[in-house]
Amino acid sequence: MQNKPNRSKLTLFALTWPIFIEILLHMLMGNADTLMLSQYDDNSVAAVGVSNQIFSVVIVMFGFVATGTTILIAQNLGANKNKAASQIAVVSIWINILFGLLLSIVLIIFGKPILAIMNLPEELMGTATMYLRIVGGFSFIQALIMTLSAIIKSHGFTKDAMYVTIGMNILNVLGNYLFIFGVLGAPELGATGVAISTAFSRILGTIVLFVMLFKRVRGELPWAFVLQKFPKKEVKDLLKIGIPSAGEQLSYNTSQMVITYFIASMGTSALTTRVYTLNIMMFAFLFSVAIGQGTQILVGYLIGERKHEEAYRRGLRSLWIGISVSTFAAILFAVFSHPLLSIFTSNTDIIQLGSLLLVLTIFLEPGRAFNLIIINSLRAAGDVKFPVIIGILSMWGIAVTISYTAGIWLGFGLIGVWIAMICDEWLRGLLMLRRWKTRKWEQMSFIDVNQNQN
Template sequence: MSKDKVQRFTLFALTWPIFIEIILNRLMGIADTIMLSYYSDNAVAAVGFSNQIVMMTIMLCSMLTVGTTILVSRHLGAKGYKSASEIARVSISLNSLFGLFIGIILILFAADLLRIMGLPEELMQDASIYLMIIGGCSFIQALMLTVSAVIRGHGFTKQVMYVITGVNILNIIGNYLFIFGPFGIPVLGVQGVAIATVVSRIVGVIVLFIILVKWVGERVPLSKLLHFPKQHVKSLLKIGIPSSVDSAAWNLQMVVITVFIALLGTVALTTNVYSTNIRVFITAFSGAIGQGTLILISRKIGARKFDDAYQQSIRLYKIAASVALGVATLFFVFSKPILRIFTDKPEILTLGGTLLLLTLLLEPGRAFNLVFNNSLKAAGDINYPVMVGILGMWLISVPIAYILGIHFGLGLIGVWIGFIVDEWVRGLILMQRWRSRVWVNKQIESDD
């Protein structure tokens, strides 16, 4: 890794490709949902249910990617180019092996996991097929996540965005071919959607490796794939394990809440899938700011510019919260025509509209978490936001979801109220932690 390969960037130049990437990355699931809605509402519910497990595997495979982005950015900020290169190689190797292990588990136990979660029997066949194909290829997703993290850590966010664009185009084409069956192609439904997703990701991984070598200047020699320097592994795990615990706790929370929603019936499951897909567009901007925060604050911490880091994080939160609220308002105003893209069922349109109204309260609180959580992690204060997150999810979100949604019969509305309270409480706590500047004395790893 040479000095001239280090990408210089402004906030806007860094953030807008991440914003596009977040939307395009989620468009895979949305494209699957829209096209499957023409095939069968049960297929939509089956895929949506299975995706709770898929998202859990993605978060597990993301265990090292947060640490990768932070450490690569910190070393570049401190001009430690050789260490940045070694961190990238170790992360790619470790995550590939981990993704392969997860894939084997899901191939063997897909149906068992779905039954444990209480999936309705009429959805079992489609859900099992989808989970075995998508989950079984988790190592492909692990590679995509890790290589993307390395490239973003160097500031080449635009190149990652281009790859994700191509992946989504291939995925949509594949969906169309296998769902609608033009030119005599067999209609494979859920199985076809899963195959199209995996094939498009494989192509994306190949292109990302080309960018890694040609643009970033990183190489991953085959002779060193199983060579893991203790110092780098320790540094990655020091950040990755707490971050993965945070992500795993969130996804486990979503699995439990999905079980609650399953008790409410197929209509509730389907409505939640549609509303969640729409919400992706509302959260994309604050999500981009959150990821941009991780890179920018890491660079400034590496360069020991603590005051700049503090001021920038406060400014980014204000921007993220304001835009999230504005976009949420826009989507609520046009909620009915947007929901009609997915379905014409009156009960889904009414309930989905109410959920989008609740995003006006939910999204500003979520902006707290995205910006200040990532700021604290970038500054080395890893364990505190993880602890706050776990306590918030399991002492606020899950209990409120059950009490209001199931016990008092508010259904999905009660579940989403739990999300709102959780996001606001956690966000406010993390903001106060950042303002205390306790993180100044925290160290992720030495600069040596």
């Protein structure tokens, strides 16, 4: 591999800060869409918010390959099995291209019926359908972005993905400015303009990621590998990690869609409040997301090197860092909730309710940190089934059930939904920590380190 990083320099900070910037910019892209649309029309904000809820489920479908790719490449590189790591990279790219094209077709054809199932108010249907068909139609591009980024970051080049995201953000904001408001002779398209801008920036981002991939691992990616024979072992290993991991994520996203269905019955104002509040909340758990991804790469390397004690301590240190930083951020956003929400809207009812939800987020974020960091550590070590079993039971038994009971039946509205989220995150998080401390994952590595090294 060319430009191979020094593994001794793959510290949590070295890996995490570019991931942090990358995810921050992804979130800023979504916030830029929301903020710019809020200056155009509140209904467009709600329509795009619900459409993105559906698209988030599609991303999970691509994520199962990306997750497996990250873990398998990290474990194999940790064990100095470079050839196996390269074969996994090629197989993952082909899988997600084919899978992405399939889901793109599904969203184009069935976009409107899916939105109807979401109980979307009729006045939002036209805008949401157009947005979902454009962004969803280019789902295969997002699939490639996730896969290429996973390969590059697993090799330690987390800065590369960050640079690409910076460029995508700049293009997206410029495109929004042109097509939402019809600036410089461009057509005034509103939410449709956001969709076009998003798709275009992702296409260019994919091209640049391919260039970076060839630059970083050229000569070690056997592109003809999948044409010589069906890569049964590589596909099996990817699915062994990816399907359970996707199951946990898919369960979360579909449960959130059901909760969104409940919120939709509360009216457009409730939907809009949720979108604005979530856009601010994202910055609170951003730290845990970045630390979780960086920890996953490090734990994967350590497992490949059979350094289980170091992997165990790494997971716990990352957890306490994530809890501390994300909780501090949540407190900060709660204190400045009114001015932050005022950036998006002047509606006093939305600002008041959103501010209360941000106060509740202070109790939510520590629980979320457990899940984002410890679950990633468990996956990296090979323990992928336990998180999905507990996740499904808690998300549907706690989050969905309490959201309906407290939010709809008892009439607490969005406050009831936030209480349900707090209960769900804390229950799952504490169970994940208990699982990590049992150290059953020590015998669950996906590679055989006794095989000949590549």
